[in-house]
Amino acid sequence: MTLRLRRSELSTPASSPKMIEKAMATAADMVFLDLEDAVAPAQKEAARKNAVDALRNLDWGTKVRAVRVNGADTHWAHDDVIEVVEGAGDKLDVIIVPKPKAPRDVWFFDTLLTQLETKLNLKKKIGLEALIEESAALAHVEEIAASSPRLEALILGFGDLSASQGMRFGVASDPALRYPGDMWHHARVRMITACRANGIDAIDGPFGNFKDPDGYRREATWAATLGAVGKWAIHPSQIEIANDVFAPTPHEIENARKMSEAYQAATRDGAGAAGAGGMLVDAVAVRIFEGVLERARLTGRA
Known part of the structure; x- marks a missing residue:
């Protein structure tokens, strides 16, 4: 596995050239151009060209260059990979795979990338990261972590996992009904253990309230204590915190x-x-x- 620094992984909508340019000016270890949840269906195909243009023409410095494609069960996935890799595969480090439920979903992207790398005569392999954001994925996380030599990291996706598990957040408005402790402790430990057992990185997922830096730092510290090496950032203000927390004092x-x-x-x-x-x-x-x-x-x- 290629060794990469992943303290902070900044999510950036590939549909917004302005936001992509701003992302290049940050200190994020990785910037991933998002073709999935951050992009409306009507804009997904056009966003591929923005991703290719950014990979080819912008100054990324030492950042890891990544693109999150749409899931294997969507009609966008195939063309997401083909258009981005054919357009800028020599500039791409990682593809992020959303919503896998089993190893077969990782194999789909692995096989497609192998075909494209051979066809295009690319000199370096493109890595994969996969999001653990479905109940089925968490139930099979050990198998997913071992599924492909391309796989470099797993990420815990809190939002979709909450929906998949049927979690009730409405009760949080009543202090007497709040869950005691960290409701994500089991998921974090299980995913991190699977990653460590297979020699890949464990990345903590997003923290939705970017106006709560203390909350972000608290969650990042919990994840780092358990063995995660980085965390997603949904806003540039979270990058400095992640870079600090996931480095030794x-x-x-x-x-x-x-x-x-x-x-x-x-x-x-x-x-x-x-x-x-x-x-x-x-x-x-x-x-x-x-x-x-x-x-x-x-x-x-x-």
């Missing part, structure tokens, strides 16, 4: 470095563990700390 980096050095010194002396700052540091702890240091290097904080 200076304290975490300093502590990880100190603990790793203590363990290395102990092993040189023949010990299998070390004590540092009142904490036992053994091989298991070092595995955690090495992950922190690797993340620090990837995000430029090391």
Whole structure:
């Protein structure tokens, strides 16, 4: 799998050239041009050309270049992939697959991309990300996570998953009826575990109220604590928060470095563990700390 930084994935309607240009000026790790939910049916076909033009002609800097196509069960999916890849496949990094319910939906896009890459003689493979936003997808998330070598990440899609599960949000207006705790904890843990087991990235889904930065930071922090590496942003104001939350803090980096050095010194002396700052540091702890240091290097904080 190609290693990419995905702390923030900014959603941008492919139907709006103005918004696409604004997205290029942000610090998002990834910008994905959306042909699905953010685009009205009457505009979907025209939006493909906007996506191709943006991929070919705009300065993306170091951003990951992505397009979210329509789902495999729609009549737009086939032409979404063909027109975008034939128009700008050499400039495209990732296609985001919405609403898969089983591995077969990922295979559809994998097979189509293989055919196009061969036909066009593209030198690099285009990666896939898939949204877990249907009850059937969450029920089969382990199979979906293992479904394709192209698959680089899964994303938890809260909106459609809420509808698919029949969740009732109206009761939230009454404090006495609110769900106790994080209603997404199980879904987050299950998806993140499936991703980690298959060596792919786990991305937390969108937070709808972009005027509530504290709420966005809280949800991002919960996801990061559980092992997610990034979160969607539906507004540029959320990007800085995601980039901060999904990178180690200076304290975490300093502590990880100190603990790793203590363990290395102990092993040189023949010990299998070390004590540092009142904490036992053994091989298991070092595995955690090495992950922190690797993340620090990837995000430029090391």
